[in-house]
Amino acid sequence: MTALAEERKTVGRSSSSHAIAELLLRFRELGIVLALVLVVGGTTIDNHRFLSLTNVQQVLSAASIIALLAIGETIVIITRNVDLSIGSVLGISAYATGELYHHHPHVPLALVFLLAVGIGAAFGVVNGVIVTVVRVPSLVVTLGTLYVIRGIDGAWAGGNQVNASMLPNSFNKIGYGTIAGVPYLGIIAIVAVGIATYAMRTFRTARDFYAIGSDPEAARLAGIPVGARVFLAFVLSGAIAGLAGAVWLSYYASVDAIAGVGYEFQVITAVVIGGVAIFGGSGTVLGAALGALLLNTINSALVVVNVSSFWSQAFAGGLLVSAIAFDRLIAVRVAPALRTRRRARV
Amino acid sequence: MSDLGFQPREEAPTTEQPARSRLHVFVRWEILLLAVLGGTIAFGADVSPYFLQSTNLFYICLNVGEVAIMALPLTLIVITGEIDLSVASTLGLTGVLMAELFKHGWPIWPAMLAAVALGVVLGAFNGFLVTRIGLPSLAVTIGTLTLYRGIAQGILPTDTIGGFPTYLTKIGVVPIPGTHLPYSIAFFAVLAIVFAVVLHATPLGRAIFAIGAGQEAAFFAGIRVKRIKFWLFVLSGAMCGLAGVLWSLRFASARYDSGSGLELFVVTIVLLGGVSIFGGRGTIAGVIVAVAVLGCLQTALTADLMPAQDQNIVVGALLVASVIVPNGGDLYRRARVRLRSAAARRHAAAAQAESQ
Numbered sequence: 264m265t266a267l268a269e270e271r272k273t274v275g276r277s278s279s280s281h282a283i284a285e286l287l288l289r290f291r292e293l294g295i296v297l298a299l300v301l302v303v304g305g306t307t308i309d310n311h312r313f314l315s316l317t318n319v320q321q322v323l324s325a326a327s328i329i330a331l332l333a334i335g336e337t338i339v340i341i342t343r344n345v346d347l348s349i350g351s352v353l354g355i356s357a358y359a360t361g362e363l364y365h366h367h368p369h370v371p372l373a374l375v376f377l378l379a380v381g382i383g384a385a386f387g388v389v390n391g392v393i394v395t396v397v398r399v400p401s402l403v404v405t406l407g408t409l410y411v412i413r414g415i416d417g418a419w420a421g422g423n424q425v426n427a428s429m430l431p432n433s434f435n436k437i438g439y440g441t442i443a444g445v446p447y448l449g450i451i452a453i454v455a456v457g458i459a460t461y462a463m464r465t466f467r468t469a470r471d472f473y474a475i476g477s478d479p480e481a482a483r484l485a486g487i488p489v490g491a492r493v494f495l496a497f498v499l500s501g502a503i504a505g506l507a508g509a510v511w512l513s514y515y516a517s518v519d520a521i522a523g524v525g526y527e528f529q530v531i532t533a534v535v536i537g538g539v540a541i542f543g544g545s546g547t548v549l550g551a552a553l554g555a556l557l558l559n560t561i562n563s564a565l566v567v568v569n570v571s572s573f574w575s576q577a578f579a580g581g582l583l584v585s586a587i588a589f590d591r592l593i594a595v596r597v598a599p600a601l602r603t604r605r606r607a608r609v
Numbered sequence: 610m611s612d613l614g615f616q617p618r619e620e621a622p623t624t625e626q627p628a629r630s631r632l633h634v635f636v637r638w639e640i641l642l643l644a645v646l647g648g649t650i651a652f653g654a655d656v657s658p659y660f661l662q663s664t665n666l667f668y669i670c671l672n673v674g675e676v677a678i679m680a681l682p683l684t685l686i687v688i689t690g691e692i693d694l695s696v697a698s699t700l701g702l703t704g705v706l707m708a709e710l711f712k713h714g715w716p717i718w719p720a721m722l723a724a725v726a727l728g729v730v731l732g733a734f735n736g737f738l739v740t741r742i743g744l745p746s747l748a749v750t751i752g753t754l755t756l757y758r759g760i761a762q763g764i765l766p767t768d769t770i771g772g773f774p775t776y777l778t779k780i781g782v783v784p785i786p787g788t789h790l791p792y793s794i795a796f797f798a799v800l801a802i803v804f805a806v807v808l809h810a811t812p813l814g815r816a817i818f819a820i821g822a823g824q825e826a827a828f829f830a831g832i833r834v835k836r837i838k839f840w841l842f843v844l845s846g847a848m849c850g851l852a853g854v855l856w857s858l859r860f861a862s863a864r865y866d867s868g869s870g871l872e873l874f875v876v877t878i879v880l881l882g883g884v885s886i887f888g889g890r891g892t893i894a895g896v897i898v899a900v901a902v903l904g905c906l907q908t909a910l911t912a913d914l915m916p917a918q919d920q921n922i923v924v925g926a927l928l929v930a931s932v933i934v935p936n937g938g939d940l941y942r943r944a945r946v947r948l949r950s951a952a953a954r955r956h957a958a959a960a961q962a963e964s965q
Contacts, residue, residue: 345747393929396940397932397933397940398936398939399886399932399933399936400886400887402692402747403876403880403886403929403932404929404932406694406873406876406925407877407925407926407929408925408929409873409925410870410873410921410922410924410925411921411922411925411926411929413918413921414918414919414920414921414922414923414925415922417916417918417919417921418916418918418919418922520918528751528754528755531751532752532755535748541744541747542745573762573763573766573767575759576755576758576759576762577755577756577759577760577762578759579755579759580752580753580754580755580757580758580759580760581756581759583756584738584749584752584753584756587738587744587748587749587752588744591743591744
């Protein structure tokens with residue numbers, strides 16, 4: 264922190280607006296928390312029931328699923344790739360979980376989650392192999408697998424539906440249970456985000472993701488196994504989407520062929536709002552999770568202030584576009600400051 | 610440069626002349642595509658005795674008309690190294706606007722014009738964000754994909770608007786008199802000729818290829834990179850507006866989710882047509898053949914009683930295959946080089962061990 268302050272002293276002379284821009288860039292999480300407070304505060308003044316326990320629990324639970332997915336998507340985007348197939352992976356994993364319970368009602372819980380993670384990881388392997396071995400853009404590959412996986416899900420599920428009655432109580436309880444008022448889903452997401460945040464800061468492999476995203480060529484020259492790391496990122500993203508599928512089923516308690524349609528866009532929106540650079544190389548899992556929370560809070564707030572929920576998708580899209588534009592403008596403001604600093608150091 | 614999701618490409622470690630090998634690959638690709646088309650037609654004929662009848666041509670063309678129209682400007686955009694994923698949402702939103710205006714008493718022709726104009730505005734918004742703010746087109750158009758569809762949903766949440774004049778909605782039922790072709794494919798035919806001439810025989814077309822091959826170099830060669838890209842996005846918006854009008858008239862109704870997911874088909878056509886996702890390469894002719902392949906495939910699969918959901922598996926796989934196959938040669942070369950260098954290393958190590 265002292266080093267940072269010292270650095271800012273040298274920069275401070277050049278322009279204070281640059282310093283503000285840099286502050287925004289560095290403390291993105293703080294900005295999101297501020298936005299959250301504003302949204303919650305404003306909506307609560309309008310309607311005090313917004314902060315009721317049930318509503319908060321609901322928002323937290325729904326946000327948890329997006330936050331889980333956002334962890335995987337963050338890792339992929341940091342490596343300068345994108346995974347559009349997560350919504351479909353979530354859907355097929357949720358349906359597989361439901362089917363498993365339908366046919367074997369007494370499966371142990373751990374095995375169910377293991378299966379969900381395994382299914383997701385398998386699709387992650389497919390994405391990862393195509394992206395890294397054949398070296399085609401992840402955008403195209405995952406756009407294709409988005410529809411392929413959804414199609415497989417549709418062919419499998421047909422018009423069937425797995426209902427709450429087919430699911431054991433212990434499983435459903437994950438979806439609605441709480442500890443001291445905090446929903447289980449929220450706890451799952453917080454633990455997952457905690458682990459991911461620690462891992463992304465500490466492990467060398469995780470730092471490689473950032474290096475690859477900053478400059479793939481430089482990363483390769485520095486001896487980082489770029490292909491293996493990008494592959495790993497996709498497998499992780501798939502595995503987390505698989506896990507999210509089981510969690511999704513426990514929350515919604517019924518699943519058909521269209522579970523999780525369009526989630527990829529919500530998740531990318533959350534990730535980008537959370538300050539993960541769409542160009543790769545920077546961003547945190549915590550930011551992405553907070554972005555998911557903000558997005559869901561806004562969705563809920565819209566309903567409370569009587570804006571038709573049909574507009575929520577438009578809001579999400581608008582937020583996504585503005586977040587990207589905002590990041591870009593900030594980056595443009597910060598660039599001269601960084602340049603000055605480099606010169607000062609030399 | 611929007612290189613999100615683009616893996617770094619190693620320089621192909623080969624001593625062949627690049628120009629010749631590229632041409633070589635290219636010729637093979639179009640022939641491959643024609644073979645695929647032949648196979649699809651044979652499959653269709655096998656599935657249904659009506660497939661090869663001339664009336665079926667109408668349905669094949671009708672199914673792909675709008676998608677084909679949207680694929681033309683996207684071809685140019687992909688050649689410049691950008692992408693537009695918002696095409697289907699633009700189609701949906703422009704269709705909704707046309708229907709809403711018509712419902713509120715506008716005559717149909719001005720409403721149709723307004724829809725195309727809205728397409729221009731939506732395309733210009735994409736183009737502005739990409740060229741003036743400097744954002745990657747992938748991120749921008751994923752955002753506007755959600756945004757435009759969301760606005761359509763906000764305007765027309767649950768209803769379906771219909772009641773357009775029957776002399777216009779009959780384009781979904783009746784072919785152009787004296788032919789077996791629907792109107793949408795006639796639009797496509799005319800536009801395809803215009804696009805082909807512009808892309809392959811004008812300075813503008815050469816500039817588009819130059820931007821895709823190396824945007825920095827193109828800029829220093831005096832090409833207005835940003836301006837061209839901006840107008841390509843506007844063009845894409847306008848064509849999607851046209852497609853939105855045709856789509857709504859063909860189904861005689863507009864809904865907010867009209868054509869959702871069509872971006873899969875449009876992108877598939879462009880990449881199947883041999884346009885390189887890395888930019889700088891592609892032909893309108895290839896895209897036209899790809900339109901034929903997809904049209905025949907869709908109709909054949911429907912004749913085979915495959916549900917639309919399952920057809921997405923086929924189309925999605927086709928999309929992935931159409932980026933894997935052109936890279937297959939590259940993959941083979943890399944593997945060979947790696948094997949050879951590994952063998953050389955072993956050899957050297959053995960020699961060293963011997964000398965010690």
